[in-house]
Amino acid sequence: MLLEILSPDDAVAAAIEDMDGARSIPELETRIAQVRDEIRATHLLYHWVNTGGELVGAGTYTHAWRAHYMAENFQAVDPVIRAASQGFHAFEWAHLDWSGKRAQKLAADAQRFSLGNNGLTIPIHGPRAQFAHLTVTLEGSQEDWDLFKDRTGRALILLGHFVNRKVLEVCGYLDTSEEVSLSPRETDALKYLAMGISRARVADQLGISEHTLRVYIESARHKLGAANTTGAIAKAVRLGLILT
C-alpha cells in the first residue's frame, strides 16, 4: 500500500540520509552495501545503463558476475533491462518473459552466481534520455519475498531517486558543457525533420524557403557538433532539445 512508502524501515531512512554524504562512486557503493545489509537483502544494485561509455554502477554484485555479464553481452537480451527501459513502474523479475534461449541462459547463470531467486527492479529515467535502475534481490521463499517487498519495496523507490541524484552530481552529468542552445527557428527545423517531414514540406510549413531552412539545419548541426543531420537530430532528441 502507498502508506508503507511513507513509513519505511528506519534503517533505510537513515541510509538514504547517509547517501547524500557520498562524494564518489566507491563511497556510494559502500553505502549501498550498508543498506543491503540493513534491509537483509541478498543484493542491491544501482546500474546506469546508457552512459555511452564506461560502466556506471554501484552495488553488491560480485566482480566475477559483472565480468561474466559483460563477457556474455547479456545486456542485449536481459528482460530486466528491456522492461525497465520501457517502463516506469517497479516490477518483479518473475513477471518478465524469460522464454528466449539467451534469457534462459542469463537466468541460469544468475542462479549459478547466487544473485537471488527473487528480484525487484525500479526503473529510473533522468534528463537527456538517461536510463538507470535500482534492483534488489532476495534468495528465499515466496513468503519471505512477499514480506520483504511489503517492508521495503516502496522506500526503495525513494532510495533509487536519491542514489541517481547523487550519481548525477558525482559524475557532473548536470553541469555539462554539452549544453547547447538552439534558436527558435533551429529548434523548429529539427523538430519537424525529426517527425519525418521532408525538407520541402518543412520549409512550406514554416513559411520560408528551402535555402533558409538549410541554413538553420546547418547552423544547428554545427552547434550540436554533429557530422550530419541525422546525427544532429538524434542528439537533439536525446538531449531533450526538441520536445515532440
Place this chain on the structure above:
Amino acid sequence: MLLEILSPDDAVAAAIEDMDGARSIPELETRIAQVRDEIRATHLLYHWVNTGGELVGAGTYTHAWRAHYMAENFQAVDPVIRAASQGFHAFEWAHLDWSGKRAQKLAADAQRFSLGNNGLTIPIHGPRAQFAHLTVTLEGSQEDWDLFKDRTGRALILLGHFVNRKVLEVCGYLDTSEEVSLSPRETDALKYLAMGISRARVADQLGISEHTLRVYIESARHKLGAANTTGAIAKAVRLGLILT
C-alpha cells in the same frame, strides 16, 4: 534533510494513497486539489509537457491562466520548463534566470494571475523521453516559504512519482501499440547512424556491404512507421530503442 522525506505531513501521505484510486485525469485533478488544500499551498500542478498532442495536466491553475499561457506560447520561453527538462533535482523558481524579455513578461503575468510568488518544481522523466513536472506554489513571505518547503518539499517528490505513474496508467501510455521490436542488426544500424557516422563507415564497421545495411535501415524504418531515415532514428531514440 532527507529524513523529512520519510516522515512527511500525514495529510500528504493519505492523499498519495487516495491518488491510486483515481481512474481519470479529472479524478486526479480533484485529488490534487485536495492535496493542495491539505498542505496549504497556493497551487499544485502536474504537467506532462511533451505529449506530442493534447495537453495533459492536472492541477489547480485556473483555466484563464492556462489559456493565457498557451495563447502567449509561454512554454517556449518558460525557464521552469527548460530547467526541468534538463534536470533531475527539484529546484526553486527563484533560482532560475528570468532575465529574458519574454521570461519577464511570463513572470509578471503569473503574478497578475496570482499563481504565487514562491514556486518549487520537481522534474519527472519517464520512459520513451516522457517529460513532466510537479509544481507547487505558495504566496507568502520568505519565512513562510522556507517552513513550507521543509515540511512538504521531499514528500512531493514521492507524490510526483505516483501522480505520474497513475497518469501513465490512465492514459494507457505503457500498454502501447507503439511497441516496436527491432532485430539486433537493425538496432546496430540505427545506433551507428544516430552517432552521425556515414553509411559507408557503418557498413565497414559492421562488416557488411552498404546494400545490406540499407536493407536493415529500410526494414527498421518500416517497423517504426517513419517516412524517412531521419524520422526513424528520431523515433528510435525517443522510444529508447537505441541506447547510446
Place this chain on the structure above:
DNA sequence: GCGAACCTCACCAATATGGGGGAGGTCGGA
C-alpha cells in the same frame, strides 16, 4: 518439417543532402 524472421547481396534512376561560397535586414543588450 515448415514457415517466419533474420542475415546477406545486388541494381537503376530520381531526388535529397552537404560542403563550400555569396548576401542583406532586424532586434536587443551592453
Place this chain on the structure above:
DNA sequence: TCCGACCTCCCCCATATTGGTGAGGTTCGC
C-alpha cells in the same frame, strides 16, 4: 551607438539517399 545573434535568401557541384526492384541462405520455434 555598436555588435552579435538571429532571420532571411541564393548559387554550384559532388556525393549520398531513397523508392522501387530483384535474389538466396540460415536459424529457431511451433
